[in-house]
């Protein structure tokens with residue numbers, strides 16, 4: 286019999302996760318799965334449960350929680366030889382990966398997706414010794430987005446990131462960055478460097494509309510050192526969805542990146558604080574298979 290594990294974070298979103306378990310179990314049992322449900326209690330439980338399920342050759346893992354639970358789950362499978370298919374039921378405030386994959390943000394509808402026989406292989410990015418699915422930000426803005434409080438997220442949703450980001454950009458300095466991407470290099474002063482894997486970042490779908498979940502590349506955007514007044518038009522370019530055409534923005538795609546600076550600079554990896562520079566990134570193309578409609 287096929288084996289499925291449901292990884293549930295009871296504290297995610299509006300603490301409603303437990304209400305959905307029965308509906309998921311029913312669908313999976315209908316698809317001839319033997320189902321095991323694991324409730325997370327703390328950070329990294331989802332990673333541990335997921336890597337155990339990979340080792341026991343489960344066929345399916347369902348993540349029931351917010352982006353934090355999903356990232357922890359994915360981190361538990363990326364390095365495994367046997368990687369089960371992944372079902373995503375988004376219960377968080379932003380749910381970027383679900384948005385990028387067009388999975389419904391209504392938990393009930395997303396659960397129905399588990400009936401589907403379709404799946405999509407998606408790219409994963411490595412960032413030093415961890416993995417990301419959406420975005421890496423480097424520069425002062427990276428610190429600001431780490432500081433978005435749970436209250437701000439609940440009140441403003443994705444907008445909280447944009448507000449904090451814009452506030453920080455207005456009062457920040459550019460930093461010296463050295464970026465090696467594949468066999469090319471860029472050196473100069475930059476306000477912000479972004480590397481994206483998908484078109485949904487912070488719940489906002491216009492930052493990198495060209496990034497596809499399975500295109501096998503990182504999309505790099507270097508926001509160059511410009512007078513503060515120019516930053517306003519860069520924000521306008523973001524809102525119009527054409528950041529890459531802005532003359533003060535350098536856009537490239539690459540499979541591998543190495544970013545360093547002569548200054549101590551922080552990073553933000555899928556909304557969480559990452560290692561300070563220097564850092565290495567690389568795409569693992571179409572590495573995880575997600576159930577979609």
Ligand SMILES: Nc1ncnc2c1ncn2[C@@H]1O[C@H](COP(=O)(O)OP(=O)(O)OP(=O)(O)O)[C@@H](O)[C@H]1O
Pocket residue numbers: 294295296297298299325326327328329330350351352353354355357376377378379380438
């Ligand atoms: N039982 C638990 N109680 C409290 N925290 C937990 C528990 N289980 C896991 N966690 C931690 O909670 C973190 C946040 O969870 P998650 O992102 O799924 O929900 P969320 O915060 O509601 O979503 P979002 O970040 O989209 O708002 C996880 O990264 C995990 O480390």
